[in-house]
Amino acid sequence: MGDVMNTLVIYTYPNHQSLNYAFLQQVLKGCNENPYITELQVLDLYEEKFDPILHFHEHKRRRDMYREPNLEKYREQLTWADQIVFIYPIWWGRPPAMLLGYIDQLFASNFAYRDKKGLFPEGLLKGKSVVCVSTMKGPTNYPLFWLNNAHKVLMRKALFNFVGIKKVKFFEFGNMESKKGGQQKKLEKIYQYFRQCQSPKQF
Amino acid sequence: MGDVMNTLVIYTYPNHQSLNYAFLQQVLKGCNENPYITELQVLDLYEEKFDPILHFHEHKRRRDMYREPNLEKYREQLTWADQIVFIYPIWWGRPPAMLLGYIDQLFASNFAYRDKKGLFPEGLLKGKSVVCVSTMKGPTNYPLFWLNNAHKVLMRKALFNFVGIKKVKFFEFGNMESKKGGQQKKLEKIYQYFRQCQSPKQF
Numbered sequence: 001m002g003d004v005m006n007t008l009v010i011y012t013y014p015n016h017q018s019l020n021y022a023f024l025q026q027v028l029k030g031c032n033e034n035p036y037i038t039e040l041q042v043l044d045l046y047e048e049k050f051d052p053i054l055h056f057h058e059h060k061r062r063r064d065m066y067r068e069p070n071l072e073k074y075r076e077q078l079t080w081a082d083q084i085v086f087i088y089p090i091w092w093g094r095p096p097a098m099l100l101g102y103i104d105q106l107f108a109s110n111f112a113y114r115d116k117k118g119l120f121p122e123g124l125l126k127g128k129s130v131v132c133v134s135t136m137k138g139p140t141n142y143p144l145f146w147l148n149n150a151h152k153v154l155m156r157k158a159l160f161n162f163v164g165i166k167k168v169k170f171f172e173f174g175n176m177e178s179k180k181g182g183q184q185k186k187l188e189k190i191y192q193y194f195r196q197c198q199s200p201k202q203f
Numbered sequence: 204m205g206d207v208m209n210t211l212v213i214y215t216y217p218n219h220q221s222l223n224y225a226f227l228q229q230v231l232k233g234c235n236e237n238p239y240i241t242e243l244q245v246l247d248l249y250e251e252k253f254d255p256i257l258h259f260h261e262h263k264r265r266r267d268m269y270r271e272p273n274l275e276k277y278r279e280q281l282t283w284a285d286q287i288v289f290i291y292p293i294w295w296g297r298p299p300a301m302l303l304g305y306i307d308q309l310f311a312s313n314f315a316y317r318d319k320k321g322l323f324p325e326g327l328l329k330g331k332s333v334v335c336v337s338t339m340k341g342p343t344n345y346p347l348f349w350l351n352n353a354h355k356v357l358m359r360k361a362l363f364n365f366v367g368i369k370k371v372k373f374f375e376f377g378n379m380e381s382k383k384g385g386q387q388k389k390l391e392k393i394y395q396y397f398r399q400c401q402s403p404k405q406f
Contacts, residue, residue, distance in 0.1 A: 053255065092361050096257065119342075147356050148351040150361070
């Protein structure tokens with residue numbers, strides 16, 4: 001028997017009449033059938049009317065962001081989660097501003113990482129795992145070959161590895177506005193993944 | 204005598220007590236002394252309280268974004284500009300969510316580009332030039348070698364080239380929180396660049 005995995009799903013898409021929302025439903029369906037996922041939380045950033053703008057100034061210092069009272073409930077979610085699932089579209093080669101604004105604010109110094117000597121800090125979110133489910137209009141070889149894989153590099157290396165998260169899995173689905181995009185097969189793949197996934201502590 | 208260049212400066216930083224603001228001042232000082240820049244507009248996204256969240260749903264379709272009335276004045280600025288200067292910090296390997304939200308909304312289909320057959324669309328902002336002035340805490344070889352140059356690739360290829368802007372210049376300044384970061388020299392470099400730059404139509 002594996003460890004249970006508290007799972008937080010962060011969904012970022014303006015519209016519920018969408019393929020992204022269908023992916024969310026498949027993630028939830030899979031998680032609900034997974035014996036290792038006994039607790040599940042969903043954060044729908046648009047529904048939540050999350051304010052993505054990071055503010056700081058003389059009276060609200062950036063170094064104090066990690067204890068900003070308005071963000072306490074979001075920090076608690078991240079701390080609680082063993083597995084964090086992000087669902088979002090790729091716009092201009094990267095996630096929407098809404099999701100990046102959540103990151104600008106939540107992944108604060110002294111909450112997500114702590115500076116120390118040397119180039120890299122100490123990651124404070126270590127032990128967690130991340131799954132990114134993203135959709136794009138074009139084919140997936142466009143970002144891979146034309147953009148040096150920039151989306152995955154930024155998410156994996158500049159963000160998750162930096163805060164100590166080593167286990168990062170991507171599902172990038174392309175051609176999502178095409179009738180030949182194989183949407184049903186991709187939805188099924190996501191459902192099956194979440195129905196069966198286990199804690200990284202297992203391996 | 205070269206062509207005059209209408210110049211739009213888009214500044215994205217929460218705080219005016221900052222090195223980013225000092226870079227803005229040097230850009231403006233240089234532009235004001237440049238004989239080819241007779242008109243200059245500044246868009247300070249934080250001061251402007253720009254709403255970076257792209258919304259769309261059944262009653263507000265994404266395909267109509269290009270004529271959204273609330274964004275008309277920003278579209279007019281972009282259309283007017285021959286040269287667009289972006290000043291911003293690098294957070295998590297890329298610009299702040301505030302700037303990316305401006306892009307999510309302004310660089311809309313049928314304003315910034317028009318879909319046509321094939322992988323790439325027709326860029327509708329062609330003929331303009333872009334200069335990105337960015338600051339980062341770490342050394343500039345970190346994004347270059349560790350992140351596959353992801354910031355520049357996303358800005359140049361996934362964004363500006365996509366909308367038809369071929370002339371894109373970067374000033375990436377690293378070690379900006381270090382006393383040995385050479386800040387004065389870098390501020391002077393920016394001033395000199397904008398004092399002397401000429402329209403790309405010249406070349």
